[in-house]
Structure formats: C-alpha cells, structure tokens
Amino acid sequence: MSEPVNPSVDSPEYPPELARLPPGRHGLPREFVARNQRERLIAGLAEAVAEQGYAGTTIAHITRHAAVSRRTFYEHFSSKDECFVAAYDTVMAELRRRVDEAYNEEDEWPQAVRAGIGAMLEFLTAEPHLARLSMVEALVAGPVVVERYDAAIQGLVPYFEAGRKGRPAEVLAGLSPSTEEALVGGMVSLISRRVFADRTEELESLLPDLTEFALTPYLGSAEAAKVARQA
Amino acid sequence: MASKSTPRPLPGQHQLSREFIAQHQRARIVNALALEVAEKGYRNVTVADIVKRAGIARNTFYENFGSKEDCFLAAQQFAMSAALGRVVEAAGEIDDWPYRVEAGLAAFLHFVAEEPALARTCMVDALAAAPTSVRYYEESLQSFVSLFRLGRDVSPHGGKLPETIEEALIGGVFWIIYQRLLEEQPERIEALLPELVEFTLTPYLGPERARVVAAKGNGASTASSSRG
Numbered sequence A: 001m002s003e004p005v006n007p008s009v010d011s012p013e014y015p016p017e018l019a020r021l022p023p024g025r026h027g028l029p030r031e032f033v034a035r036n037q038r039e040r041l042i043a044g045l046a047e048a049v050a051e052q053g054y055a056g057t058t059i060a061h062i063t064r065h066a067a068v069s070r071r072t073f074y075e076h077f078s079s080k081d082e083c084f085v086a087a088y089d090t091v092m093a094e095l096r097r098r099v100d101e102a103y104n105e106e107d108e109w110p111q112a113v114r115a116g117i118g119a120m121l122e123f124l125t126a127e128p129h130l131a132r133l134s135m136v137e138a139l140v141a142g143p144v145v146v147e148r149y150d151a152a153i154q155g156l157v158p159y160f161e162a163g164r165k166g167r168p169a170e171v172l173a174g175l176s177p178s179t180e181e182a183l184v185g186g187m188v189s190l191i192s193r194r195v196f197a198d199r200t201e202e203l204e205s206l207l208p209d210l211t212e213f214a215l216t217p218y219l220g221s222a223e224a225a226k227v228a229r230q231a
Numbered sequence B: 001m002a003s004k005s006t007p008r009p010l011p012g013q014h015q016l017s018r019e020f021i022a023q024h025q026r027a028r029i030v031n032a033l034a035l036e037v038a039e040k041g042y043r044n045v046t047v048a049d050i051v052k053r054a055g056i057a058r059n060t061f062y063e064n065f066g067s068k069e070d071c072f073l074a075a076q077q078f079a080m081s082a083a084l085g086r087v088v089e090a091a092g093e094i095d096d097w098p099y100r101v102e103a104g105l106a107a108f109l110h111f112v113a114e115e116p117a118l119a120r121t122c123m124v125d126a127l128a129a130a131p132t133s134v135r136y137y138e139e140s141l142q143s144f145v146s147l148f149r150l151g152r153d154v155s156p157h158g159g160k161l162p163e164t165i166e167e168a169l170i171g172g173v174f175w176i177i178y179q180r181l182l183e184e185q186p187e188r189i190e191a192l193l194p195e196l197v198e199f200t201l202t203p204y205l206g207p208e209r210a211r212v213v214a215a216k217g218n219g220a221s222t223a224s225s226s227r228g
Helices: A030-056 A059-066 A070-076 A080-105 A109-126 A128-135 A143-154 A157-164 A169-173 A179-196 A200-219 A221-229 B018-040 B047-054 B058-064 B068-092 B097-114 B116-120 B124-128 B131-149 B165-182 B186-205 B207-216
Strands: none
Touching: A030 A059, A030 A070, A030 A080, A030 A128, A059 A070, A059 A080, A080 A109, A080 A128, A080 A143, A109 A128, A109 A157, A109 A179, A109 A200, A109 A221, A128 A143, A128 A179, A143 A179, A143 B165, A157 A179, A157 A200, A179 A200, A179 B165, A179 B186, A200 A221, A200 B165, A200 B186, B018 B047, B018 B058, B018 B068, B018 B116, B047 B058, B047 B068, B068 B097, B068 B116, B068 B131, B097 B116, B097 B131, B097 B165, B097 B186, B097 B207, B116 B165, B124 B131, B131 B165, B165 B186, B186 B207
C-alpha cells in the first residue's frame, strides 16, 4: 500500500475525480473538459472541507481550490450541498471498490471479511481528510447526505449475511434478523469515534478486534479469534 | 411524541417559585428543540422554530440558552442522564449480572420508546451537531461500557475478549435503535429486547446461556424476584 497521498496529486491509484489536471486550456473535447471540471470541483470541495470544515466552506473556496470559475460551478451543481453529495458518492465508490477487491480476492468467507475490513481501515488511514469528509462532515451536510451515510453503512450488511451460508442449525438459531445490522453498526461506531477524534493512526490496530467481533456470531469466539489474529 | 409540557399556572396563582418555573421552562425548551431536531435535522432548525414549538417568547429562550448549540447540548445532556438514570435504577436492583444487563437494556429501550425525539439527540447525527457533543457522548458511553465490562468477571473467557468489545456492542445496539427511530416506529423498539440481550451477552456467556437469559428475562416489568 502506498504512502498516504494528497488526493490532489496525480496518481494511478486514484479515480479521476480525486486527481487533477493542470489548469489552463488544453484543446480537449467538451465532454472531457466538462467531466474534468466536475471532478476538479469535487476534489476542490474535498480540499476546502479539509481546511475549514463543511459549515465554513463557501462556493468561493471550492472554486478557488478547483481552479474553475463560479459560473462553472453552477453549470455542474446548484448548491454547495449538491457538490458535497457528489464528493461523498465519489469517496464512497472508491472505498467500496477497494473493499470489494480485497474481499473478492479471498476464497474463504472469514478471510474475505478480514481482508475487506483491512482494506477499509487502510483507505481511511491513508486518507484522513476523506475519512473525515465521509464520516464527520457528512453528518452536517444536510439530510440527503445523512441518508446516504445510513445507506452506506447498511450496504455493508450483505458481506456479513454471506456468513450465514452453510452454518449449522444451532449457529443460525443464535442469529437474529438484526445481527448483521448490529455488527455493522458496532464496527462503524468504533471507526467513526477515532475519525471524530482525529486519531486515524489508530484505525489499523483495530483490525483484529473488528474481525473477531464480526466473525464470532458465525464461527464462535475461538475460531473467530484465530482468523482475527492471523498475520 | 410524548413531551410532558408544564401546565400553565391558573390566573391568580403566582405562588410557583421562580426556580420551579425556570426549571420547567428549560425542560420545555429542550423538549421543543428535540422535537424540532427529530423532524427537521439539527442544521435546519432555527431558534424561531424552537420558540414557536415551545410556545415561549424569543427573549425567554435567550434567558435560558446562549444559542441553538447551547440548547442542543443541554438536550443531549438531559437525555443522556435521564436514560442512564433509568438504566442504573433498573439494573441496580439485580444481583445476577446477565439479568442486570437485561433489565438495563429494557429500561433503555423503554426510555427510547417513550422519548424518541430526546433519544435521537444522543445518536449518530447528533454527534456532529456541536463540537462538544462528541466529548459528552464519549463520557456517557463510558458509563454504559463499565456496566458491560463487569461481564468479564463472570465470563468463562472474560480474559480473552477483545479490548474494544464493549464499545462495539454498545455501538451496535445504538445503531439498531437509531435505525428504528429513523423508520419512525418507536413501538417496535421495545420488541428488540430479546435479540439485543442475546447479542450483547453472547460474547461473555456463549450463545446458549445468552438465549436463556433473553427468554427468561422480565424486561420492563422488573423489580424484585430472584433470577435462576
């Protein structure tokens, strides 16, 4: 995994929205420029919010960071909130992509869960500003984003529901309709507390605990602990 | 939802002490804020909304609170200490730790069902409402954490539990409750008790014993009786 990088630095690891083209005219096709402007606005918002929080961010801040005009802003978004939603969706899509990649690489479900959690923690640690954007600022960016936040967390449920497959009857009897919701809520709560407190450097050390917590209802504590503590 | 507003003094009755009125005024304003926040989200609520809801003058608001944020913090503190109070009261009656947890959870769920707007001031999006909200939340969380940590002493494998398990369990419980609150089905909340008991006790006692407690527990109708 690469060193923590500033999302404004060009990097093949990052989707276009999180990277930047140099400003100025390039003689590029209109759609390309338009798409790139949108991406720059999103990156600009992320930078502005990292600097002064969502409440303190204005459209002028965003356009300055994005190096586009105010008019251009309004060609793409009708408000700061709308721009934030786009930024949020972009960050979440990237996070999701990395989690999926890590999860799908493993053959066995318990290891897949561990890998997925690991990928999430890795991303949040590498990008503390994006972690804050998606877990702290998102909560004050208006009801649309809060809804997305909830949905994103609930969206983790299927990764754990998959653990029910093939379990013996007495294990399944110990699970309830809300088990996965509780697991996901618990994990996110641990993570978000550290993000709130600006202690993202602690996140990766949570991997064993989070893995054990998540796997225990399906595997029992002994087996879950084994998977959790494997190197 | 059920906010208990103070009856107005009848004409001619000026005997209520200033302090009494002040206390009740604060509670009334706090309740009004909670209702408004539950409806509109913290960000969209204005002081005007709050005073309208509370049926008070704007001046009266500012006699009690410096700002919306101030008021929110008071609401959060009020809600948290009320909830904790109910939990401690219910759990304190009982010696057997698993049933103590069961009674505490029942009391908490009952509080949430009775005061859904107030409960919401303590959850998820509330954390972002004011900078000191998080700190207050952390402090309150510690009280719940210590209730659960006692389980390590009675658990056969207490020594091997992950360090953060209490935090995770409580986070999980809060999240589920929060989801039900969002769905605006407070009546469904108390029905969560058996599964939440099982979920929280399983790491300490194992699934079978946790299930027994969940099935046997008396929940809200607590009080005396010794447990098996």
